[in-house]
Amino acid sequence: MKFMDSVENVNTKIKLFGVPFDSTSSFRAGSRFAPDEIRKFSYNLESYSPVLKRNLYDVDFSDMGNLDLPFGNTNKSINIITDFAKYILDNKSIPVAIGGEHLITFGIFKTIYEKYPDVKIIQFDAHADLRDNYIGEKLSHATVMRRCSDLCGLNNIIQIGVRSGTEEEWGITNDTVLIKSKDDFKNYLINISSPVYITIDLDVLDPSIFPGTGTPEAGGFSYNELMDYIYLLEDNNIVGLDIVEFSPPYDPSGISASTASKIIREALLIL
Ligand SMILES: [Mn+2]
Incomplete structure (x- = not known):
């Protein structure tokens, strides 16, 4: 199944792809199932966004399916993500x-940074993800922004919604x-002209509206916020x-899946 309104064309402006990787999830794994669940719930949405007054039909994007990743081999998985x-x-x-x-953000960001050395990362997240290592591992969901900062520097990491960290x-x-x-x-954005990379860790949302995540953290944003x-x-x-970080096993009602698909629809409309 493909994300709704995607087209079969190799020359699209935007390429969506699923990365079913959750090997370093420490508390509750399951996000490997997210890409397919999100695609399924995309069909519950209208193509039209009444906020943006635009239609997904008019967005030139294809859905490339899911990457095949060797579970348990983090380094190899990251390399496959980077290459893709x-x-x-x-x-x-x-x-x-x-x-x-x-x-997975680190895998993508490595090649983004190579092409756009002045890029800034906008990180939506409940957690700082700035540990240097986690249980001895340098590559972990808990260290991901630190690894990105090894490339671009901490001052190019823009954190929104963070409410948990050591x-x-x-x-x-x-x-x-x-x-x-x-x-x-708003004030920050006015003053920058460099390219931006956006990473949305869905646990930035409050667990009361987004329970389907591995590491829920109270005190988060509403969807509208x-x-x-x-x-x-x-x-x-x-x-x-x-x-990232939607985990379908903790979403029996589907509210998190429908929220995640709607965020993706809106994001595709502003690219
Ligand atoms: Mn995170």
Whole structure:
């Protein structure tokens, strides 16, 4: 099954693909099932966004299916993700990845950074993800933004919705750009001209509206609060996007799946 309204064409401007990887999930795995569940729930949506007044029919995007990944081999999986994202960039398209857990961002970002060395990452997340290692591992969902910062520097990481981290991680947030309000974000965006990469860890949403995630954290955004931030990015040069950490086993009602598909529809409409 493909995401609704996607087309079969190798020359599309946007290429959606699923990354069913959850090998480093420490608390509750299951996000490997997210890409197919999100596709299924996309058919519950209308193509038309009444907020953006645009139709998904008019967006030039294809759904490339899911990557085949060797479960249990993190390094190899990351390399496969990087190679695929590079293939998309080489075709002058915009990669849009459906995770999977948050570590997949590093795989995509490596090649994004190579092509756009002045890129900034906009991170929507409940967690700082700035640990240097987690249970001895350098590559983990809990270290992903730190690994990205090894490439682009902490000052190019823009964090929104973060409400959980170790004392050490909160210290490191002094060097990232920690956004506290929509006005903050607006002012920040006015002053930048560089390309942006967006990573949406869905646990940025409050668990009461988004229970289907591996590491739920109380005190999060409503759907509308999150989207108000995302819509602000409309005029920026968005060079890639991922949406991660939806875990269908914790979503028996489907509310998280329908929320995730709607966020992707809106995101596709602003690319
Ligand atoms: Mn995260």
